[in-house]
Amino acid sequence: MLNFTYYNPVRLIFGPGSLDKLRANVPAEGPILLVSGGESIRKNGVREAILGALSGIEVVEFSGVEPNPHLDTLLRGVDVARRCGAKFLLAAGGGSVIDGTKFIAATVPYTGDDPWQLVTGREKIREALPLGVVLTLPGTGSEMNDGAVVSRLNPTDKQPFRSEKLFPKFAILDPAFTLSLPWRYTANGIADAFVHVMEQYCTKDVFTPLQDRIAEGILATLVECAPMIKQNPDDLAVRGEIMWCATMALNRLVGCGVVQDWSTHLIGHALTAEAGMDHARSLAVVLPWLLRDRIQTKRGKLVQLGRRVFGVTGADASAGADASADADASAAATIEAIEAFFTGLEVPVRLDPELVTEEVLQRVLGQMSVYKKGLGENQDITPAVVERILRASLGK
């Protein structure tokens, strides 16, 4: 196990009816800036419930935060927050709304010229407005971590950033708020959570048997629950467990002391920025092909994952790390099982050549060209390897 520091002060409030704890967790004096995408929380009654819970406190609204939230949109939110003198930000939505709210929280007290430098890390986030979350779309895990991803145009870019100042004070997770989600979003969230765990698990072994088992526990629970919720979308118990899995997948716990990868995410971010793909769907088209390309270095974990989560047999417990026909076959069968899992979610595992044309591909590869020293736990995923992975996913 590698040395690590784990710190996560988010108060997680889980379960149907949890919104009744909202008022006790926000400042008694407003104004509170309610940040949202807009449409969905109006339709599903969450907005009304929040306003009811906060009655008597001044609430100002900023809606219209889009998926993969854009700098320009968020700067308008900063302006609204400053003008009303917001004391607290309340994000109501999924990962994009929460990430956007984190950016607003960091930027409101920022006095420099270029807030994008808070994202690039060239300027440090020294303070931030306090924020809380009412989660309506599980997947990114942003509700229980200190990270965010925002995008900009001119130049096109999608960048992650982190700061301890950006931990939400609380996150309210009511699985009933996810009942109205279209299947595409439920499925995307499950795929996203699955890949988050894979990036922290399917790397080289440094003797982390507990973290391995926790990671496998999240993956196995997603694999168990996905067909259940597809069959019965109204099952609140299953929705709750999926919500908890997605939060646990990126609250940094399974990342403690392990070697991490994150190359699938960096490639996926470029696909989202250049081709407008859903975040989760960009991950699902990259992961299997990246695993196939890196099967030599990821074989040990793939064999273990196959055996413990997908019931893949054929290589015994000790065969994982060593090259052998058995281990190769098991690792390949595990990758196929992952693809079958995504396919069962109706999440594609191939790039659409009509969307990712040769021209778009070249722009994606242009973005990836900055990673010359190589992505992944072994820094062996060079721009040339990325091109091979993406062409394989395109069937080229």
Add this chain to the structure above:
Amino acid sequence: MLNFTYYNPVRLIFGPGSLDKLRANVPAEGPILLVSGGESIRKNGVREAILGALSGIEVVEFSGVEPNPHLDTLLRGVDVARRCGAKFLLAAGGGSVIDGTKFIAATVPYTGDDPWQLVTGREKIREALPLGVVLTLPGTGSEMNDGAVVSRLNPTDKQPFRSEKLFPKFAILDPAFTLSLPWRYTANGIADAFVHVMEQYCTKDVFTPLQDRIAEGILATLVECAPMIKQNPDDLAVRGEIMWCATMALNRLVGCGVVQDWSTHLIGHALTAEAGMDHARSLAVVLPWLLRDRIQTKRGKLVQLGRRVFGVTGADASAGADASADADASAAATIEAIEAFFTGLEVPVRLDPELVTEEVLQRVLGQMSVYKKGLGENQDITPAVVERILRASLGK
């Protein structure tokens, strides 16, 4: 899954050499009160390393905190802290030292007449001195939670208490600090962590597949690592993993949304108070006999635990919750596997009749008589059931 709130702001700093992060995590101005048992941190060099890391800051020492720390001892610590005007408490030791430090932290600012009422909960812990931990004996999990247990004589009593004010600000976990532990303490810590998980896992099922798998992951890792560390006590990687398991066993995460038991602990506390047994050893003599007595209600989880952790076969996955000869046999085999695990640790699974004489037993039962409405997740462990469990453990 039941509704829950999870909040744990402890900064966990893990790994060999982590003491170099101590200074940045304590106030720049002392005095700091260093609380310890005394002997062991002098012998193993931890005291010297701490004083070196804090050079230039005023450090006052209070040592002599005994196992199952006593009110009288701790009140002397409160006196020392008040007299020196301590700004911060640093616990260096295991669960008893940390728990004792939490009591001192709560009592220093307390202005009432009877600090024991902070333990009974009749008075609320309104504020507390900040504290940090350098862990030298993994087991109780106190380094990453807000709970503590203290004892008193006249009348004899051992009581748990909790307050969010008592979370350590940080816990430094360097597995090298555990290398000098006698086997008895290493084994006790493993047994303690195992039982902590069992109390939060081996109860009735409310559809918590992720929490189940995390709990089983901790149990399986303890079962995997215990013989490794017995064979090779100097293996720092295995010691690190055991340390992480013990912390994870009681940082409340596996308790999220599940039905909990804790009757083994309450019975164990009475055995420790009346017979002076090691905390972990009191648990190990109660748990298997309590499970045998409650096999009808705990059968489902016992079958699942046996299958997933101990390789017990004989009942299929769906048989767990229902009565059947197969399921009963699997549940019984799981209890035997737990006993074999404790026995492999050289931790007894029977009460010693020379220690727990009939007179001592009667005193223990006298303490348990307050739990008339019944302990356990079904409140069916009445004082009469406790007597049956303890007599079974005595072979009577």
